[in-house]
Amino acid sequence: MxxxxxxxxxxxxxxxxxxxxxxxxxxxxxxxxxxxxxxxxxxxxxxxxxxxxxxxxxxxxxxxxxxxxxxxxxxxxxxxxxxxxxxxxxxxAPKLGLAGKKEGDEAEEERSLVNQLVLTALDLCNEVGGKTHDVHHPIAVEDYYEDQKEAALARAKSYRKSRLPKFLKHFQAVLSSNPEGKKSGGTYLIGSSTTIADLVLFHVRAIRTL
Amino acid sequence: MxxxxxxxxxxxxxxxxxxxxxxxxxxxxxxxxxxxxxxxxxxxxxxxxxxxxxxxxxxxxxxxxxxxxxxxxxxxxxxxxxxxxxxxxxxxAPKLGLAGKKEGDEAEEERSLVNQLVLTALDLCNEVGGKTHDVHHPIAVEDYYEDQKEAALARAKSYRKSRLPKFLKHFQAVLSSNPEGKKSGGTYLIGSSTTIADLVLFHVRAIRTL
The missing domain is CATH 3.40.30.10 (Glutaredoxin)
Incomplete structure (x- = not known):
């Protein structure tokens, strides 16, 4: 019972x-x-x-x-x-209020632009050591770092010299060209509120301080 | 005038x-x-x-x-x-009728599952030679293949032996467990109609016949 x-x-x-x-x-x-x-x-x-x-x-x-x-x-x-x-x-994102504040027809496009920015921030994460651990495992994700150390050092050099600056320049351009951002301190990638893209970029930067 | x-x-x-x-x-x-x-x-x-x-x-x-x-x-x-x-x-995808045929509350979840399958198929593409040309440029995407040939051959071996079979096994499991697929010949990854996930996997396989 x-x-x-x-x-x-x-x-x-x-x-x-x-x-x-x-x-x-x-x-x-x-x-x-x-x-x-x-x-x-x-x-x-x-x-x-x-x-x-x-x-x-x-x-x-x-x-x-x-x-x-x-x-x-x-x-x-x-x-x-x-x-x-x-x-x-x-x-x-939309269920948590993190997909922008636009309404009607514009809401779906803003959500897709947030998605675009998330994907680019995750690309930055992937290239250095995210999903497939590219920098530390350039040859094979299933093998030890020690077995591919030389290749890993070369890849890390390329990453620091070329890839990381390219990504950071892009996100700086996104921030500085946000027309709504100027009104709210210039800290949002899109619109005038925190979106999932801001949170992802924050975390990518927090863990990638090398 | x-x-x-x-x-x-x-x-x-x-x-x-x-x-x-x-x-x-x-x-x-x-x-x-x-x-x-x-x-x-x-x-x-x-x-x-x-x-x-x-x-x-x-x-x-x-x-x-x-x-x-x-x-x-x-x-x-x-x-x-x-x-x-x-x-x-x-x-x-939803505008082109390629995000599944569910309606109401279920439509958004089906669309997200289609998105999930698209992302996994694109991961397969990325690992071999898509976006960052990983197999052919394991060290640096901006350098020539000839300058990283040895690392590329090692990575290709790892890809063929370990990564490709893992992805194919996954998509086979997706196809064979689709409860709606059985009614329609077992050819759809999700639901009973062609989605963008089917088209992406088709193209990934078409270009990855190595």
Whole structure:
């Protein structure tokens, strides 16, 4: 009897919240998702048991269709799982008030421009050491850094000399050409409020101070 | 006088169509955008003058805010420019009928799952030779292939042995677990109609037959 009474409560708990599936103890790409929820003040929980993580998100019997290639994955309030950091961020941005403040027809274009800026900031992250750890693993992501150290040093040199300045120049141009930014202190990449693009660029810069 | 009469017509022509800004004579990442328009039968034109291409999309005085990091960029019917292949594809997919057929609340989640699959297919493309030409330029994208040939051969070996099979296994699992796919021949990654994810994976496979 007590089980029957409790059931609706459990169901509500299961379906009313976001659950982030990501590796324990590492910021990585999961951190971009955490940052969005933390900034917006929206509750979420984490499933970070390494013995179950990959098995859950890559098995359609557990994650539903389609299965996922890699974490982070986010379980949505509907019960569906969504993966790929830019897809997750684009999906939750309007729900968390982080996709700009335009309305009507312009809202969708502003959301897409925020998505564009997120993707470029993540490209910067990927090139130095994000998703495929390019600078530290230029030959093979599955091999040790020590086995490709020489190539890694050469790639790091190219990154510092050529790629990083190019990205920073781009984001400086985005900031300084934002017509609405001037009114609000010049600190927003787009519009006159914090978007997910600002949060992603903040984190990319915070972890890339080399 | 004739100029005055013509003006509204010109304005209409300028704002009613999509214009793809991409390098001439190369499929590259522009091809994913072309493929979407061609499949949907929606008209678009191209601006591919290499002397003006980068200058237009990276200058906020010409492209509007925000400026863009790299082609492809798409001029939308509103006159705004949008760049980053996944952002462009996610933006146009529902307009071209390529974001799934779900309706209501489920439509946005299906669109995000299509976006997820597009991003994973583009990751496969990036790792072998897409955006940053990883396999052929493992050390520095701005240097010649000949100057990093040894590293490139090692990376290609890793790609063939480990990364390509992992991606293909994933997409096979996506196809075979699609509950709606069984009814329609098992050829759709998601739902029971062609989405932008199918077109992107088709093109990734078409160019990656090595």
């Amino acid at each position: 007590s089980d029957i009474v409790k059931e609706p409560v459990n169901k509500k708990q299961k379906t009313d919240e976001y659950v982030l599936y990501y590796w324990p103890g590492t910021p990585g790409r999961g951190e971009y998702v955490r940052l969005a929820f933390e900034y917006a003040g929206v509750p979420y929980t984490e499933m970070s048991d390494p013995s179950k993580l990959l098995a859950t998100i890559t098995d359609p019997a557990k994650s539903g269709h389609p299965p996922h290639f890699a974490p982070p994955a986010l379980k949505l309030p509907s019960g569906r799982f969504l993966s790929q950091t830019p897809a997750i961020l684009n999906h939750i | 004739s100029d005055i009469v013509k003006e509204p017509v010109n304005k209409k022509q300028k704002t009613d169509e999509y214009v793809l800004y991409y390098w001439p004579g190369t499929p590259g990442r522009g091809e994913y955008v072309r493929l979407a328009f061609e499949y949907a039968g929606v008209p678009y034109t191209e601006m591919s003058d290499p002397s003006k291409l980068l200058a237009t999309i990276t200058d906020p005085a010409k492209s509007g805010h925000p400026p863009h990091f790299a082609p492809p960029a798409l001029k939308l019917p509103s006159g705004r420019f949008l760049s980053q292949t996944p952002a462009i594809l996610n933006h146009i």
